[in-house]
Amino acid sequence: MQVPKDLGSYTRVLKLASTPSWEEFSRVALIAGVGVILVGILGFLIFVGMNFVPGGA
Template sequence: MELPTELSSYVRVLKLASTPSYTEFSQIAKIAGAGIVIVGILGFIIAQLMGFLVVSFIQDAATGAALAPW
């Protein structure tokens, strides 16, 4: 592990990096926000589905009804 070689590669990357423009930043923010919303909606749907399945399973067990064969 040569420190000068690694340090020079870090410096090279920092020199190439630049601050994004407003349009670039807003586009990235919109895409990231849309991804967060999609993941949240999917999580909500899965939570509702699991809640429905658990409640129906508990009700079937409480009434002594036969479970669906799947």
């Protein structure tokens, strides 16, 4: 591992990074929220389905 070379590449990435606009941030937050809700619904459906299976949880 070459520390000076690695630090240089990290600083280059940080210089290229920029703060997202409000529109971009809200779109990413909305998509992430929908994903979390879908995973929660899927988990709930699996839980409910397992309660109907004999010998389930």
